[in-house]
Every structure is written in structure tokens, then in C-alpha cells.
Amino acid sequence: MQVAIMGFGTVGSGVAELILKNKNSITSRSGQKSFDIKYILDIRDFSSHQLANLFTKDFNDILNDKDVDVVVETMGGLEPAFEYVSKSLEAGKSVVTSNKELVAAKGYELLELAKKNNVNFLFEASVGGGIPIIRPINQCLAANETDEVAGILNGTTNFILTKMIDEGMDFDEALKLAQANGYAERDPSADILGHDAARKICILASLCFQKHVYPNEVQTEGITNITKEDVDYAKAWGGVIKLIGRAKKLESGKISATVGPCLIKNGCQLASVTDVFNAILVRGDAVGDVVFYGKGAGKFPTASAVVADVIDCAKHLEKRKLLGWGPAENDYVITPDEQSSSLYIRAAVADYNKTLNEINATFDGAQILNYEGASQTEISFITPLMNEKDAREKIAKLNLETKNILRVLDY
């Protein structure tokens, strides 16, 4: 069996190294007589690399070679990844990708193209890096109706929040450390603004609920607004702040899909996920809660998932695996306004006691938060569980100088 790798960055080079390192066991597990890398596509110069003879700069070498059975796409970005993946599928080659941007934006189209051409399009590495999650949802949990899928889907932001929680760093200091450790990119916006997690929750929601969900349908908020005060109020409440991607099925059959920093109680399994680790909770109607935990990024964890998909393609060269979902539907993803939430609010106050009375008069059962050393020029509280639009209207009527509003999750 012959494999082509498109994109020799961190993940692509990890894929090549892993295939070479574990060649014997991979070949035997694939059920094939051989398991070889025939091409590596990259526009950069690798003429001194030990695999120099495999490199090409021309995608047509891969496309026109009938011996290439499986194409690995680890280039990232939408173009030319979408063009190359589409053409590969049309040419009867199976494709494996780690590219969450591609799957979130074009997953439905590419899965349909794979179906039409009787080949496989697999993307285990696109969510949670090395953590098995796509295959477990598609196979092991297939007997369940999924009620909810939620998780810590971004390692960089989890590292930043962990430093803020455990070491009292502020956001800027923690971001600099994440960059120094090579977790955050020099332009970290996709991570810290929540876009990376939004792409991943789109893929999970599409798979769990069987209709394509696009990133622009996910209400997305990053962690740039989180301060040490928020972290301390969350601690006083008995929890932590985590960036959570969440998709939940509603009684109406619609879903809500959000990414944002949330308060979660310390007892919750997601609360103990620290540093760059990821965890994904799937709530099934038969199985209950199942949590998948591990390294959500990095060269070899991600390559582990990619190569396993290539092995799966090798096992299914003649027979397509059933994996997919239907097209997107208008008004299927509700605005967060329509969902029920409990909200955390931190606001500046001129007269603490007066505001306290107003909050108690407005929200029956509001929980006022306090910690030793908290400034009396601020107030923080948690609303009862209620329609989010109603809660936000009530907060607006309080006429507070709001510093932060976060959801409180009930895991």
C-alpha cells in the first residue's frame, strides 16, 4: 500500500517518522503486504532531508499516480487543501486529514464526495489530537442518542487558564509563557479567541447530531477578557474557569452550540484537566457520561491519530466505512438567547450594599460571591438557571458596569 503525505510541517513530519518507526507492526495491522510512503508534497526545500527522494512540489505527481491509495493532508488551512483533497477523492484515493478548519467548513461536501467515489475520508486527528473521539462516537457509542458533547478542545487556552488558576498569573503573562513553550503561535488569535475550539465543536456536533454545523453558527467567545478577579471569584464559588466548546440537543430537536469561558465545579471531570491537555465529555442516553482525555495537540499525539486512520483506510480499501452526516439546516442551531443558563456576572459598583439589594430583588436565588481581599468596588454573583435572554435583560436593567458575564455549567 502506498501513502502520500501533503504538508511536511509538525504533524506531517510526525506521520512520516511514525510510519517508518513502527513500520512492521503498522504493516501487519493494516492487513497489507507493504505500507510505504511514496510521496511527500511540500513547496519548501528538503533536498538535504534523509527522505529527500520522496519530496515533490507538484500535487499532480500524487494525483496521477494510480499506486497511491491513501493521501494524508496535513497542510492546514482551506486552500489549497480543499482542492487537493477533493481531487484526490475524485481520483478514487482515500484521504486522511488532521485539518479541523477544512472539516468544519467542508466536511459535509467532502464526505459526500468520498461516498460518491466509494473511498474513505477520515479525520480522527481533527479533534482532540491523539485522543480517540471521532471513531468512538461513530462506532462505540453508535447505539446512543447523544444529548450533549462538551469539552476542553484547545490546549493553548487550557495552559493559559491553568497558569492563571494555579500560579496567579494574569492573561498576558500566561500567554507569553505559552508562546515561549511553543504552544501558542506567534499570532495566537485562533486559539485565544476561541475559533480553533469552535471548529472542533462543529465537527463533534455534526457527527453527534447528524447535521452539518458551520463555525459561524457557533456563538464563540475567547479567553482574552478573563482576569485574575474572575479566577478568584470562581475559586470562591468552588470551581474553575475553562474554555468549553459545547453542543447540546434541545427538546425541540434543535441544538445549541457555543464556545466560551465557563465556570465549572471542582468535582466535574473537566475541571481537573490542566495544562495543554484536552478532554471531551459525551453524554449518551444509554451510556451516560463518557470522558475522553489526553494530548490534544503535538507532533506524535496527532500523528498517532492520523496514522491510525491511514491503517483503517488500508483495511477498507475496497469497502467504504460508514461515516458522515447530513447537510446543514436553517435555524437548526439556536441562538444562545433561547437556551437556559445560569450566568456569572462581575461588575463595578459605586455602592456595594445598594447593588446587592437590587440584585437580590431582581434574581430570586442569586448567589453572591466573595473572596478574601476582593475589592468592594466590584460585585460578583451567579443567577439561577433561567432563559438566557431573560437573564441578560434583567442584568441590563440593573444598570451595572459589567466587567464579565460567563456561563456556569452543570456537569
Ligand code: HSE
Ligand atoms: N492550537 C491547537 C491547541 C492545536 O492549542 O489545542 C491543536 O488543534
